Amino acid sequence: FLHSNLPTKINVSEISISKLEYYSTHIIEPCTHRIKSFRLSNPCIDPCLLLFPITKYLTQLTTLILNKIEANHIEPIVNRLSYLPVLSSLTIISINKLVDRNNIYYKLFRLSKLKYCQISIESLQCPKSLLDSTNEFSTIEYLVINNEISIDQLITILSHVPQLRRLSIGNLTKSKYNRKEEDEINLNHLTNVSLKLERIFFDEFENLMVNYFRQVQVLSIETQ
Incomplete structure (x- = not known):
């Protein structure tokens, strides 16, 4: 697995917190350049801590699914999506209300390769002027x-x-x-x-x- 050149799909949804550090260090980080799909559906895991150290190395990532995440993590993550050069499919589903209502739509719509976008962020607002x-x-x-x-x-x-x-x-x-x-x-x-x-x-x-x-x-x- 670690020495393969094939595209990789990562699913962190079922991993316990106790095993996360090992999985991140020994599974995710060595193959960041091959990750094509990344799914996180565990509200107990901080997606910022997991994704930020490897974001600029995810050069082949086309699909990112962030399900059941805390709303306060959304904007910091969205601010870094421009580092993903081939991201074409994005799903963001939060479990609570967004407090800081900065223009999330504006940042998502400026992603140059995005084809599919699914969002469910409670209290998210769209300004009169989007771009x-x-x-x-x-x-x-x-x-x-x-x-x-x-x-x-x-x-x-x-x-x-x-x-x-x-x-x-x-x-x-x-x-x-x-x-x-x-x-x-x-x-x-x-x-x-x-x-x-x-x-x-x-x-x-x-x-x-x-x-x-x-x-x-x-x-x-x-x-x-």
Whole structure:
């Protein structure tokens, strides 16, 4: 295993704290340059302590899954994702509320190779202005947001993902702000949309369908 040149998948989910140091030193660190997939689903393990020492050596990492992590670890990790040159699939699921609401979306959407992004971060907010420039776009093609997000926040996000093909929203709520005019958004590749709606007025939902999802071929809707 240690002397192989084959791509490696790391799953730290089932490892006990007592064995973590040995596993990190003797299994993870010697093969960092071959790790293609890294999964952590243990809330007792500090992902920063595990990932920070090896981040710049994860040159082949394409998939990162951080499940059941403390929300206070999210921003420090996101700040270092730009060191992963081929990261194309990212999943972040927290177990509690995010206190510092800095622009996480902004940092995720600037990752140049990202194609799949799934997030569930309670209390995460999207600012009115997501990226520095209206001409700055994300490469994301499949977006899953399972934390609460309002319609106006979703529209802001949609304006920066022109390559989007599939969209899934786990808790879509009514707009927080009144939009004075509709944005010009081209989502020509978007064909599949799944929405779970909560406390949304019909005229808002109709506007979303007509102005942003008119080209969608498969639409799934649930109400809460």
